[in-house]
Amino acid sequence: MLLDSALPMGDLSLSHRMVLAPLTRMRANHDTLAHDDASLAATYYAQRATPGGLLISEATLVSSEGLLDHNVPGIWSPEQTRCWTQVVDAVHAKGALFSCQLWHTGRNAHATFAAHPAMQAGRVPTVSASDVRTPGQTRSTYTGDKLDTSVPRPLRADEMGRVAEDYRLAAVNAKAAGFDAVEVHGAHGYLLDQFLNNGVNRRTDAYGGSVENRMRLLLEVLAAVATVYPNSRIGVRISPHHEGSMKYYGTEDSDPDALYAAVIKRLDKLDLAYLLLTEPRWFGGAFDKDHATDPGFKMALVNPAKFRKLYRGCIIGAGGFTPASAEQALKDGDYDAIAFGRWFISNPDLPDRIRNGQPLTPYVRKLFYAHTAEGYTDYPVFDAVADKSALVPQTSIGQSLSAPAKL
Numbered sequence: 001m002l003l004d005s006a007l008p009m010g011d012l013s014l015s016h017r018m019v020l021a022p023l024t025r026m027r028a029n030h031d032t033l034a035h036d037d038a039s040l041a042a043t044y045y046a047q048r049a050t051p052g053g054l055l056i057s058e059a060t061l062v063s064s065e066g067l068l069d070h071n072v073p074g075i076w077s078p079e080q081t082r083c084w085t086q087v088v089d090a091v092h093a094k095g096a097l098f099s100c101q102l103w104h105t106g107r108n109a110h111a112t113f114a115a116h117p118a119m120q121a122g123r124v125p126t127v128s129a130s131d132v133r134t135p136g137q138t139r140s141t142y143t144g145d146k147l148d149t150s151v152p153r154p155l156r157a158d159e160m161g162r163v164a165e166d167y168r169l170a171a172v173n174a175k176a177a178g179f180d181a182v183e184v185h186g187a188h189g190y191l192l193d194q195f196l197n198n199g200v201n202r203r204t205d206a207y208g209g210s211v212e213n214r215m216r217l218l219l220e221v222l223a224a225v226a227t228v229y230p231n232s233r234i235g236v237r238i239s240p241h242h243e244g245s246m247k248y249y250g251t252e253d254s255d256p257d258a259l260y261a262a263v264i265k266r267l268d269k270l271d272l273a274y275l276l277l278t279e280p281r282w283f284g285g286a287f288d289k290d291h292a293t294d295p296g297f298k299m300a301l302v303n304p305a306k307f308r309k310l311y312r313g314c315i316i317g318a319g320g321f322t323p324a325s326a327e328q329a330l331k332d333g334d335y336d337a338i339a340f341g342r343w344f345i346s347n348p349d350l351p352d353r354i355r356n357g358q359p360l361t362p363y364v365r366k367l368f369y370a371h372t373a374e375g376y377t378d379y380p381v382f383d384a385v386a387d388k389s390a391l392v393p394q395t396s397i398g399q400s401l402s403a404p405a406k407l
């Protein structure tokens with residue numbers, strides 16, 4: 001099975017290709033945004049760790065400027081770093097590799113989070129490329145109400161160095177915590193993606209206009225992070241979308257295929273550890289089912305045909321993979337490794353279950369973002385499943401729906 005074969009990735013060596021996808025789980029401390037209940041987050045990640053396997057952390061804020069919710073962790077403070085160290089140690093004790101996903105949410109952070117106790121001096125949400133707010137959505141706010149999204153303050157050109165410096169400091173902390181690699185989150189309509197897409201980036205300075213200008217901040221951030229980790233230990237996530245598919249938080253571009261092709265060609269020159277690409281079928285909303293019949297699992301891949309030939313290094317695919325479609329994607333040469341999210345949440349021993357063809361424990365979506373151990377650390381490994389009749393055969397995932405949903 002190709003999923004179970006070794007993969008050199010930058011200067012990391014993976015023993016198999018079943019990666020834990022970065023997943024928001026909202027279990028960090030409400031006020032400090034640190035994983036201060038170390039036994040909880042450490043247990044969660046360690047349960048999913050396998051010798052030579054790659055785990056990618058949940059999206060982790062590089063500064064409080066992008067704070068968009070309680071309970072998402074950061075990695076700017078000594079306390080956050082100390083807590084991450086305990087989590088990384090638990091993962092390393094199981095022999096796995098751990099990449100820290102570095103995140104700035106840009107316009108998706110609500111302005112009311114300015115009042116959060118973890119807000120750093122000189123950092124205030126909400127910022128973006130331009131004053132274009134996330135359309136048609138409400139956001140959770142500091143007080144817990146759902147309000148319209150905030151109109152972001154466009155970052156000034158003379159602030160970009162400080163933004164890159166925030167990423168650099170976060171990388172310094174990630175290194176101190178022991179992370180093997182870092183991943184710069186350039187996807188899903190968050191800050192760096194807001195700069196890439198001309199529906200959001202309306203700037204006329206060196207950070208807007210041409211595709212080259214719109215990718216400038218991403219490249220400056222990567223250069224800053226590369227002073228801490230070598231490129232061979234840096235990953236980047238991007239989420240190419242296309243006309244007719246869902247846009248990530250309303251992030252649009254007039255020519256997304258050309259945009260992402262240019263970005264991927266540019267990233268190819270950096271010899272990064274990996275490129276993580278989201279398949280557009282990923283985005284929750286329309287496929288928000290609580291069970292294995294989610295139609296997203298049957299939708300065809302769209303990225304490889306457009307982008308695979310533009311990139312020589314390792315590409316990890318993510319979004320709506322079943323074990324069978326993941327194996328097929330490796331066979332077809334579409335991806336080098338596959339990141340699993342939902343099924344890895346409910347199957348801490350997912351690599352073993354895939355190897356052994358064992359049926360899977362269904363996930364409980366309403367517990368994805370709950371704040372306790374329930375739905376987090378209490379999913380059993382196969383041998384400990386009391387009622388095996390409740391398990392889903394791997395081959396039936398997505399199969400009971402007659403027609404896949406249209407993009």
Ligand code: PHB
Pocket residue numbers: 024059187188
């Ligand atoms: C989320 O918390 O919903 C989230 C975070 C990071 C992503 C996507 C979604 O890349």
